[in-house]
Amino acid sequence: MKRRLSMIAAFCLTLGCAPVASAQSEAGGAALPRFVMTNAEARDGTDLSGTWTYSIDPYRDGMAGFHGGEAGEGHRRYDPRDVDEITRQDPTALYEYDMRRSPEATLPGSWTKHAPEMRHYQGLVWYQRAFDAAPKRGERAFIRVGAANYRTQVYLNGQLVGEHEGGFTPFTMEVTDVLKEGENRIVLGVDSARDEASVPPPVTDWETYGGVTRAIRLVTVPETFVDDAWVRLERDGQIRATVELEGPGAGGKAVEVGVPELGLTLSGETDETGIAHLAAPAPDALERWSPETPKLYEVSVAAGDDVLPERIGFRTLSVEGDRILLNGEPIFLRGISMHEEELGENPARIMTEDAARALLTEIKEGLHGNFVRLAHYPHSEATLRLADEMGLIVWSEVPVYWRIDWENEATLAVARGMVAENLLRDRNRASIALWSVANETPVSEARNRFLETLIGDVRRLDPTRLVTAALLSESQEEDGTVVSEIADPLAASLDVLAINTYNGWYGGLPLEEVSEVRWRSVWDKPLIFSEFGAGALAGFHDPKLERKFSEEYQADVYRETLEMAREVPFLAGMSPWILKDFRSPRRQHPLYQQGWNRKGLISETGERKEAFGVLAAEYQRIAEEGRE
Incomplete structure (x- = not known):
C-alpha cells in the first residue's frame, strides 16, 4: 500500500472497537x-470555541526529529508545560516554540483568516488553549470536534487521546481518565496536506480551508449513555x-423513546x-414533513440517567419508475448546489446558523427552491438542521472526487469511514433524501468496485433513503441531433441517476444549440441534472458580444439548458452549479476570477446576477404548473 493504514481504522483498532448492531455490525466491515x-450539541459540557493560540509547523517539527525519531523536548508543541517559566528557571533550556x-x-x-501569509498555507498547524473542568464521579468526558481539515491529533494535558483523518465529519475522543480538576490544556495538531491517496486528493476545484472549521466541545455524559439514536x-x-x-x-437496560x-x-x-x-404504528395524527409543511417533533430518548433530546421530522422516500416519491407522491426537485462558504469578501468556512440561513433563504425564497445539493x-x-426547519430537501455527499486512488485499500478505508461518520451523524435529519457516494469519477473496474463498496455501506447503514452519484455522460450526433446518454455501469446500482452537464460552457457545442440536445436512458430511473451552468463576474456586462464571464452569457446558458431540460421526460430534479461564487485556487484569470470560481448565481457578497432571475422564474413556473 502507498501509505499507512487509515487513521480512523488504526485508531479504532487500537481501542478495540467491536461492531454493534445499530451502526457497526450493519456496516459490513466499514471503518466506523x-x-x-x-446530537452532541444538546449534551452537557463546555464550549471550547473562542480564542486559541496557534503555531505553524511546515516541517512537522513537533511530530518528529530531523532524523525521524521522537520530537525532542524543545520541539513538542503538545507539551502542556509553561515554556517561559521553564526558561526563567533554567536559562540554558532551549525551546523552539512557546504555545502559550x-x-x-x-x-x-x-x-x-488568521493572517494574510496563511492564505495558501498547506501543512501542519498546532492550536492550544486552557480550560477549567470539574470531573464528577460516575460521569464520562469526551472531546468532540465538529470538523478539522484534514488530519488531526488531539492531546489533553500532554497525552495523545486520538487521531482522525477527514476534513468534514465529526470525531469524538474519550478523555475521562485524562481530564483533571481545575486547569486543563488541550492541543490540536491539524495538518491540511493531502496526498494522492487522500479523500479528496490534492487537486480539487474548491478552497482547502485548513484548520478547525466547526465547533470544539468538552461533552459530559453519564457512565452509561445513549450514544446513537435513530428515529x-x-x-x-x-x-x-x-x-x-x-x-x-x-x-438489559430499559429504553424509552417519546x-x-x-x-x-x-x-x-x-x-x-x-x-x-423499537417500533409502533404511526399515529393517525402524524403530520408528515415536506418542503411545504416542514413539521418537526420534539423527541426524547431515555435510558437510565440519560435523556437525549432531538427534533425530528417524519416522512418517507421511494422511487417509482422515473419519479422520486416523497410521502408517496411525486416531487420535482427544484434546487441548486452549494459549497460550505459564508457570504463575504474573505470567507473562512465559519458557518454559523445565521451564515447558513442567509444562503438557504436565497434558495427557498429567492429561487423558489425545495432542494439543495x-x-x-x-x-x-x-x-442540516436548518434545512429540516426551513423545508429544503438535501443531497448529502462525501468527497470521493475526481482522481481517487481506486486500488488503494487504505484510501477505501478512509472513504468508508467518511460515509459512516456522515450517515451516523445525520440519519435523523428529515431533509436528507439522497446520499451521494461520488462526483465526476472516470469509469474503471477498480473505481466500480470502490464505489460499489460505498453503496453497500450506505444501504446497510440507512436503507430508508435514496443513493446517487454525480456521473459523466456520453454524447454523439445522430441525424444532425446531439444525443446524450448515461453509459456509466454504476447506474445499475443507484436509485437516482445524476449527471453534470456543461454544454455551452465546456466543449465545442455552440450555445444556441444547447436547447436542441436530447437525452435518452436505458434505465427506468429518475435523473437529476446535478450540475450545469456558466461563470459570470457580477457587474460585468457585454450584451453585444455576449462573451464568457458576462452576466448575459451566463443567463443565456441557463435559458438554453432549461429549455433542453423541459424535453427530458425522466428528469426528476435539478441542482445547477452553483448558488454563490466560491474560492478556488485553480481559477486565476486576472480580470474575472482572481481565485474565485464565478459560476455562482450570486457573487461572494450576495449580489444577484441576471441568471438568478432566469432560474427563479423557471422554478416558480414549475411550482405553479406542477411538473410532478
Whole structure:
C-alpha cells in the first residue's frame, strides 16, 4: 500500500472497537467511529470555541526529529508545560516554540483568516488553549470536534487521546481518565496536506480551508449513555427507533423513546450488546414533513440517567419508475448546489446558523427552491438542521472526487469511514433524501468496485433513503441531433441517476444549440441534472458580444439548458452549479476570477446576477404548473 493504514481504522483498532448492531455490525466491515454521540450539541459540557493560540509547523517539527525519531523536548508543541517559566528557571533550556505566547486565533474558522501569509498555507498547524473542568464521579468526558481539515491529533494535558483523518465529519475522543480538576490544556495538531491517496486528493476545484472549521466541545455524559439514536418513519407505516447505549450498564437496560405531541411512547430493553430496536404504528395524527409543511417533533430518548433530546421530522422516500416519491407522491426537485462558504469578501468556512440561513433563504425564497445539493463533502450539522426547519430537501455527499486512488485499500478505508461518520451523524435529519457516494469519477473496474463498496455501506447503514452519484455522460450526433446518454455501469446500482452537464460552457457545442440536445436512458430511473451552468463576474456586462464571464452569457446558458431540460421526460430534479461564487485556487484569470470560481448565481457578497432571475422564474413556473 502507498501509505499507512487509515487513521480512523488504526485508531479504532487500537481501542478495540467491536461492531454493534445499530451502526457497526450493519456496516459490513466499514471503518466506523468509536463513538457516534448523536446530537452532541444538546449534551452537557463546555464550549471550547473562542480564542486559541496557534503555531505553524511546515516541517512537522513537533511530530518528529530531523532524523525521524521522537520530537525532542524543545520541539513538542503538545507539551502542556509553561515554556517561559521553564526558561526563567533554567536559562540554558532551549525551546523552539512557546504555545502559550503564540499568536491568537478564533476557532472555529479556517486559518486562511488568521493572517494574510496563511492564505495558501498547506501543512501542519498546532492550536492550544486552557480550560477549567470539574470531573464528577460516575460521569464520562469526551472531546468532540465538529470538523478539522484534514488530519488531526488531539492531546489533553500532554497525552495523545486520538487521531482522525477527514476534513468534514465529526470525531469524538474519550478523555475521562485524562481530564483533571481545575486547569486543563488541550492541543490540536491539524495538518491540511493531502496526498494522492487522500479523500479528496490534492487537486480539487474548491478552497482547502485548513484548520478547525466547526465547533470544539468538552461533552459530559453519564457512565452509561445513549450514544446513537435513530428515529424514523419507514415505508410500512411504522415509526422505528434504533438505540445504542454505551457503557458498563448498556445491556438489559430499559429504553424509552417519546414523541409527546403525538402521545407516542416506544418502550423496550437493550440486548446484551446494548442495542434496542423499537417500533409502533404511526399515529393517525402524524403530520408528515415536506418542503411545504416542514413539521418537526420534539423527541426524547431515555435510558437510565440519560435523556437525549432531538427534533425530528417524519416522512418517507421511494422511487417509482422515473419519479422520486416523497410521502408517496411525486416531487420535482427544484434546487441548486452549494459549497460550505459564508457570504463575504474573505470567507473562512465559519458557518454559523445565521451564515447558513442567509444562503438557504436565497434558495427557498429567492429561487423558489425545495432542494439543495450540499457539495462536495458533508456540511455542518447546523446547516442540516436548518434545512429540516426551513423545508429544503438535501443531497448529502462525501468527497470521493475526481482522481481517487481506486486500488488503494487504505484510501477505501478512509472513504468508508467518511460515509459512516456522515450517515451516523445525520440519519435523523428529515431533509436528507439522497446520499451521494461520488462526483465526476472516470469509469474503471477498480473505481466500480470502490464505489460499489460505498453503496453497500450506505444501504446497510440507512436503507430508508435514496443513493446517487454525480456521473459523466456520453454524447454523439445522430441525424444532425446531439444525443446524450448515461453509459456509466454504476447506474445499475443507484436509485437516482445524476449527471453534470456543461454544454455551452465546456466543449465545442455552440450555445444556441444547447436547447436542441436530447437525452435518452436505458434505465427506468429518475435523473437529476446535478450540475450545469456558466461563470459570470457580477457587474460585468457585454450584451453585444455576449462573451464568457458576462452576466448575459451566463443567463443565456441557463435559458438554453432549461429549455433542453423541459424535453427530458425522466428528469426528476435539478441542482445547477452553483448558488454563490466560491474560492478556488485553480481559477486565476486576472480580470474575472482572481481565485474565485464565478459560476455562482450570486457573487461572494450576495449580489444577484441576471441568471438568478432566469432560474427563479423557471422554478416558480414549475411550482405553479406542477411538473410532478
